[in-house]
Amino acid sequence: MNTEEKLIKCFKSIEDKIPFNPRIAVVLGSGLGDYASQMKIQKTIRYADIDGFPLSTVEGHKGQFVFGYMDRIPVVMMQGRVHYYEGYDMSDVVLPVRLLKLMGCEFLILTNAAGGINPDFRSGDLMMITDHIASFVPNCLRGKNIDMLGERFPDMSQVYDVQLCEIIRESAEKTEIQIKEGTYIQLSGPSYETPGEVKMCAALGADAVGMSTACEAVAANHMKMRICAISFISNPAAGICSKKLSHEDVQSAARDAQDRFTKLVTQIITEIGLRYCS
Numbered sequence: 001m002n003t004e005e006k007l008i009k010c011f012k013s014i015e016d017k018i019p020f021n022p023r024i025a026v027v028l029g030s031g032l033g034d035y036a037s038q039m040k041i042q043k044t045i046r047y048a049d050i051d052g053f054p055l056s057t058v059e060g061h062k063g064q065f066v067f068g069y070m071d072r073i074p075v076v077m078m079q080g081r082v083h084y085y086e087g088y089d090m091s092d093v094v095l096p097v098r099l100l101k102l103m104g105c106e107f108l109i110l111t112n113a114a115g116g117i118n119p120d121f122r123s124g125d126l127m128m129i130t131d132h133i134a135s136f137v138p139n140c141l142r143g144k145n146i147d148m149l150g151e152r153f154p155d156m157s158q159v160y161d162v163q164l165c166e167i168i169r170e171s172a173e174k175t176e177i178q179i180k181e182g183t184y185i186q187l188s189g190p191s192y193e194t195p196g197e198v199k200m201c202a203a204l205g206a207d208a209v210g211m212s213t214a215c216e217a218v219a220a221n222h223m224k225m226r227i228c229a230i231s232f233i234s235n236p237a238a239g240i241c242s243k244k245l246s247h248e249d250v251q252s253a254a255r256d257a258q259d260r261f262t263k264l265v266t267q268i269i270t271e272i273g274l275r276y277c278s
Contacts, residue, residue, distance in 0.1 A: 003091040004146045006052050010095065011102045013051035019043040019067050021104035022076035023277045024269060027097070027216065029081070030113035030232065030254040035262050036077040039068030047080070047096075054092040056080040070266070073273035076103060083212055084137055085189035094140040094219035098149060101223045107164070107272055108220045109265065110229035113254055114210035115193065115237035117202050118182055123236065124257050125180050126264065127208055128168045129229040130160055133185040133201075134214035141222055150222040159221045164228035164272065171267035177260050182207025184231055186214035195239025209237055230264070232257055 019042040028035055047053045047063040056063050062079040069075065082093050100108065116125065145152040172179035185201050187193060189211035193201070201209050208231045220227050234253040
């Protein structure tokens with residue numbers, strides 16, 4: 001089964017279960033796993049119940065689509081994502097985002113936990129992604145183009161929507177939450193980066209490093225979705241500080257920042273809804 005056939009099969013297996021056509025999609029990274037409970041939930045679809053859907057194996061990722069309303073705005077949230085380091089092909093990693101587009105989503109808010117490379121960043125900071133570097137993982141558009149999704153050679157000069165980025169800035173100001181800005185680099189994982197790799201990333205112009213998101217943004221941009229993204233800086237990257245890195249520390253730091261993160265994302269959804277979904 002090729003990539004297009006698999007995508008269509010997944011969509012057809014849930015098409016009749018989708019309660020409405022969502023306009024905004026949110027991929028919930030570390031620190032936002034329980035955020036969907038703030039919506040007026042209409043339906044939950046477990047990834048395990050979707051025929052052929054890749055399943056997340058990461059602790060803390062529930063693995064389900066949650067459909068609901070936030071101030072009458074139709075939203076779908078992904079509780080858990082699939083990562084390249086779990087052993088999946090990149091086409092499977094971005095399949096969930098492609099499925100969001102088939103559901104009717106026009107706007108995509110990506111979130112993640114990332115290591116801080118910029119020396120001005122501190123653990124707990126929030127960074128709006130203004131650009132990314134995805135050259136260290138396979139391109140998700142490799143192989144036969146899926147014409148129903150987008151063109152063969154999509155432009156990537158402005159992946160992160162200018163107007164949505166401005167909404168993030170305004171939302172941060174309204175909620176009195178400080179927001180940094182920078183370039184995100186995706187490496188394959190699952191091992192954390194060495195100090196030498198972090199120096200390389202810094203030399204390339206990266207401000208934060210992680211193991212997801214950029215590939216999803218590429219797939220979404222291919223489909224002409226409007227994208228914005230926020231990284232939670234869970235820790236200084238290797239070599240920036242002497243402390244060893246662990247997944248438990250990332251989860252703990254994410255819990256500490258959860259209130260600020262959820263407040264900001266709620267404001268962003270509200271602003272997008274008021275301007276584009278009313």
